[in-house]
Amino acid sequence: MNFKFTKWHGCGNDFVIINGLEENIETIQPQAAAICNRNFGIGADGVITVCPSENADFCMRIFNSDGSEAEMCGNGIRCFARYVYEAKLTTKSEMTIETKAGIMKPKIIASGDDVLVTVNMGNPVLQADKVPVAGFADKTIISEEIIVDNENFHITCVSMGNPHCIIFVDDINAVDINKWGPVLEKHQIFPNKTNVEFVQVLNRSKLRMRVWERGAAITLACGTGACATLVAGVLNNLCDRQASLQLDGGLLSIEWNESDNNVYMTGPATKVFEGKYSG
Numbered sequence: 404m405n406f407k408f409t410k411w412h413g414c415g416n417d418f419v420i421i422n423g424l425e426e427n428i429e430t431i432q433p434q435a436a437a438i439c440n441r442n443f444g445i446g447a448d449g450v451i452t453v454c455p456s457e458n459a460d461f462c463m464r465i466f467n468s469d470g471s472e473a474e475m476c477g478n479g480i481r482c483f484a485r486y487v488y489e490a491k492l493t494t495k496s497e498m499t500i501e502t503k504a505g506i507m508k509p510k511i512i513a514s515g516d517d518v519l520v521t522v523n524m525g526n527p528v529l530q531a532d533k534v535p536v537a538g539f540a541d542k543t544i545i546s547e548e549i550i551v552d553n554e555n556f557h558i559t560c561v562s563m564g565n566p567h568c569i570i571f572v573d574d575i576n577a578v579d580i581n582k583w584g585p586v587l588e589k590h591q592i593f594p595n596k597t598n599v600e601f602v603q604v605l606n607r608s609k610l611r612m613r614v615w616e617r618g619a620a621i622t623l624a625c626g627t628g629a630c631a632t633l634v635a636g637v638l639n640n641l642c643d644r645q646a647s648l649q650l651d652g653g654l655l656s657i658e659w660n661e662s663d664n665n666v667y668m669t670g671p672a673t674k675v676f677e678g679k680y681s682g
């Protein structure tokens with residue numbers, strides 16, 4: 404495959420963005436893992452393609468570094484919005500983007516010298532059978548105890564279009580994410596696997612989160628995970644409806660709006676370089 408691409412990141416969660424309106428990306432999914440390989444490819448946590456949509460300004464597809472396709476990507480959609488605006492594919496600073504998780508509405512905002520993107524990420528999904536989590540019917544899973552390899556975990560499960568298993572801990576630095584991340588990602592109660600977030604509550608308006616992502620392992624940040632974490636914090640009465648999420652790669656501001664039940668994410672999107680791939 405030969406194509407032009409642009410490399411972006413959101414809080415260190417990085418993506419190869421390909422303009423599918425100009426490049427032939429018919430066979431991109433089987434190539435996604437090779438493209439993401441940090442030694443033999445471009446190197447990224449995921450591949451994002453710009454596609455046409457009949458229902459929105461654009462369509463976005465997101466492929467994890469293992470080649471699996473996800474429903475949505477929070478850091479990625481912020482980068483997507485800035486990319487299409489700067490590539491002059493649109494003159495809109497507020498646009499609609501169709502994803503497998505529904506139509507998202509990013510808005511590019513200048514904030515001093517910074518450019519931030521605020522995204523209406525839609526409603527969180529709490530019913531277990533829709534996250535999905537097996538064995539809990541339509542229950543909302545809040546601090547449910549499960550035992551995995553003789554270890555006790557209290558899980559709270561939320562979907563932002565993609566599944567998240569959130570675990571609150573006393574000391575985030577004491578968590579062996581490389582051990583427990585993959586075990587929980589692939590646990591049998593998650594028929595579609597899951598993203599796994601470990602969270603330490605610093606105060607009611609600041610949470611420290613680290614993530615093991617479905618299909619991508621540890622990343623420096625997860626936007627949908629930050630949204631799911633805020634919702635889980637509210638459900639467990641551990642934080643307010645608006646808080647800062649401190650991730651390994653940066654800070655995201657998240658609000659679960661009480662009046663419209665939507666979750667809003669605000670954060671940076673940074674262009675790194677442009678290139679040509681011949682893989």
Ligand SMILES: N[C@H](CCC[C@H](N)C(=O)O)C(=O)O
Pocket residue numbers: 416449465467472473474475476477478479565566598616617618619622624625626627628
């Ligand atoms: N690994 C995720 C997709 C990427 C989400 C993440 N990078 C974000 O910023 O939301 C999944 O399979 O659901």
